[in-house]
Amino acid sequence: MKEIIEKILKEALLKAKNSENWPDFEIPASASDGPASATDGPEIVVDYAKSEQFGDYSSNIAMTLAKKVGKSPMEIAGQIVKLLDCYIDKKNTCHSERSEESLVNMDSNINSGILTSHSGAPQDDSQRCFEKIEVAQPGYINFYLSNKYLQNVVGKILAEKELFGNLSKNKEKVIVEYSQPNTHKEFHIGHLRNVFIGNSLVNILRKGGYGVTSANYIGDTGTHIAKCLWGISKFHSEENLDQINNKAEFLGKSYAEAVKAISENPDFENEFKLLQKKFESGDEVLVSLWEKTKQWSLDEFEKIYEELGVNFDVYFWESVEELEGKALLPELLKVDCIQESQGAIVANLEEYGLGVLVLVRKDGSALYGLKDIPLAIKKFKEYDIDKSIVVVDIRQGLYFKQIFKILQLMGFDKDMQHVGYEFVSLKGSESMSSRKGNIIPARFLMDEIIKKVEDKFPGTKAAKEIGLGALKFYMLKYSSQSKIEFDINEAVKLEGSGPYVQYAHARTCSILGKAKENFNFQLLNSNLDLLIHEKEFSLIKELDKFPELIAEVANTHEVHKFPHYAMKLADKFHSFYDACRVIDEGNIELTKARLMLVLSTRIVLGETLRLIGVSAPEKM
Secondary structure, three states, rough: HHHHHHHHHHHHHHHHHHHOOOOOOOEEEHHHHHHOOOOOOOOOOOOOOHHHHHHEEEOOHHHHHHHHOOOHHHHHHHHHHHHHHHHHHOOOOHHHHHHHHHHHHHHHHHOOOOEEOOOOOOOOOHHHOOOEEEEEEOEEEEEEEHHHHHHHHHHHHHHHHHHHOOOOOOOOEEEEEEOOOOOOOOHHHHHHHHHHHHHHHHHHHOOOOOOEEEEEEEEOOOOOOOOHHHHHHHHHOOOOOOHOOOOOHHHHHHHHHHHHHHHHOOHHHHHHEEEEEEHOOOOHHHHHHHHHHHHHHHHHHHHHHHHHOOOOOOOEEEHHHHHHHHHHHHHOOOOOEEEEEEEEEEEEEEEHHHOOOEOOOOOOOEEEHHHHHHHHHHHHHHHHHOOEEEEHOOOOOOOOHHHHHHHHOOOOOOOEEEOOOOOOOOOOOOOOOOOOOOEEEEHHHHHHHHHHHHOOOOOOOOOOOOOOOHHHHHHOOOOOOOEEOOHHHHOOOOOOOOOHHHHHHHHHHHHHHHHHHOOOOOHOOOHHOOOOHHHHHHHHHHHOHHHHHHHHHHHHOOOOOHHHHHHHHHHHHHHHHHHHOOOOOOOOOHHHHHHHHHHHHHHHHHHHHOOOOOOOOOOO
16 A cells, blocks of 8 residues: 555646646655665655554655745645545445456556556556545645445455465565574574574565575585594594484584584694694595584574475575585685785775775685675576575674675675674573583573473463474564564463464454354455444555565564554454454354454464464464
8 A cells, every 4th residue: 555655646746746836846656666876866755654543544745845945845645635635535436346347457557557547546446545635734744545445455355365464576686594503513592583584574575576585505624523523533533423312402412512612722732733734635534524514503403494494495505515615715806806915815895994804814724705706697697696695693794795806896786685694592601602501502592482481371382383483483573683682481371472473363264163163154255344443444554555565674674663553453353352253143244254254363363473483373
């Protein structure tokens, strides 16, 4: 609806500009015209009204234009509203029995950019979707959706089912790289936040019409691997490694043990350096140990991904990109900012305010930058993408600015974005570090929250669905710029949580199941005109926001808005159910109409949960 309002406001301004009593002015752009540059003029902005008393949508375009046009905002708004009179549904012509056709017509008219005929009136009655459009101080234009439009939304959802909210196919192809765990370290709760954000972003972009490739970049080389191998060789050489039960935990502890020992004993530092050189030279025993233990890590990662319902289309490997980076070095040294410095190879980006990035140490070891540069090039060349998105914690913000600038200076100026996120810890715990050995394993947290659900909801058969859903929902509801102190008790409570939303979905399933047992009728023959209660309209208005949310988050990547939308939709549903008797044997027609509303809520609520990777149980 925001896009429709932007379009009709723009057409009204074109008419006003061509009239005799308006001076010449620049027509503002609408969001649907594409991204605006910093030099573009004003933009038509349409927002949700801050309060229901001010309608459903509101625009401040009159205030934006006041100085340019030389009129007061109230006068400008009044004249615009007069030009929008033709969009007010005065004759109840948006009939619910042809809701799908009406809304399809509207969508096609938006896409073609033609909303009105030459006479200035809507081309068909389906576009008269406002009860009223009015002016409010100090110059807002407020839009109130008509009852008919809202009743038609229910029909549209039922016609499109899970496809409701799907945006037109976008030609842009995107790779979203996320998760990126290091082998030989435990998968911890910080990795979980990365996975939840990345997986949600993939789902939402696909819903938004983008061609999306999901990618995982595994850290299977580097100093941490050599330290882990040294720790195993030094302190566990007599053990039968194959008989170790929790192999992922063993690797994490061996790494932390090695780091501690090396930091406390200079002789161990020398031993480690010798082993690292042997490993990098291809020592058969060490390479064999690396391959065995690497597979342990990969097996554990795969189990976690499977439990979380996460899949990747492609895997990249740091060990491969290191070789690619070393092969690319001669070309990199031709770039002005890249130079040798005291035996190392660095990118001097001081003139761009980005400091200095070391690519190769003086001992010849490659650092992350030398690997990420060829990886970025590979993504665009081999996967023919238009945009690369990397989900990595917020500490790497400067680093990715450096990588993107180096690529730009190489002549590889592509659309590359870093989606950052803040730290995660358990409530009351200290900051985590693999080196300190005080990380909170993902497996531990996943198991603990499932146990908590079993305690809180004894007898439930959906403990795993509820527990993992609560975990995902809790982490995703925070803005990526916010630090999280994870509170298990808070995550599983029945207010403002994942279980709360899951319960709303289960409740819709229960109502529909009960109706199916007791009645025999076709819901699609229902009369939606009977939906006139204020709580029904309030719920429908929330359902109608779903496609706009898809478009917004596909653009901003602010996935935390989905859990908040899900909670608000659940609130609206519970409020409707408390105020409106759904199954009324004395009024079968109203029962059918309200069951259609319940079914449409189940569809949208289920799809919202799916997009953030949370299951939608039919029973709790």
